[in-house]
Amino acid sequence: MIIKQILFGLKYLHENQRKIIHYDLKPQNILFHSGEIKITDFGLCKVIEDSNTTRLELTSQGVGTYWYLPPECFETGDPPPKISTKVDIWSVGVIYYEMMFGEKPFGNNMSQEKILKDQVILTVDGVKFPAKPVISNDGKEFITNCLNKNPEKRWDVNLCLNSPYLSKK
DSSP states (O other), X not given: OHHXXXXXXXXXXXXXXXXXXXXXXXXXXXXXXXTEXXXXXXXXXXXXXXXXXXXXXXXXXXXXXXXXXXXXXXXXXXXXXXXXXXXXXXXXXXXXXXXXXXXXXSSTTOOHXXXXXXXXXXXXXXXXXXXXXXXXHHHHHHHHHHTOSSTTTSOOHHHHHTSHHHHTO
């Protein structure tokens, strides 16, 4: 229920005339009140002004909460990397993994400084699932597709909401 509500909030943000990338989606920025989820803290959000554009040049590397940011947010170079609304889907995958297993999938128990120095997120190579608790293959598929290193292959908000895993919930 919580993940579905987060995704419906993101759907609203991602599918308007001006698409909004939250860019700092994490448990601390999700409030739960009277059975409803509220996404908060839009201080780092990015706005895609052109309705025909799906990607935006990232001009603020080094900000945000590293455990919840995807690999493309750590790329450097000239020109700067481009990001899309799929940044937030990565964050959903991390949040859900953390809800299920009580730890972050990448860089757990590491400082942000160490994550950056060791290029932990840039070198992600798939998701490893703990033996306990046991989750279904559909649950693993959901998390894996949210945490796909390649943003082109990472699910978008509609694929997440239509996944067999969430449709059973």
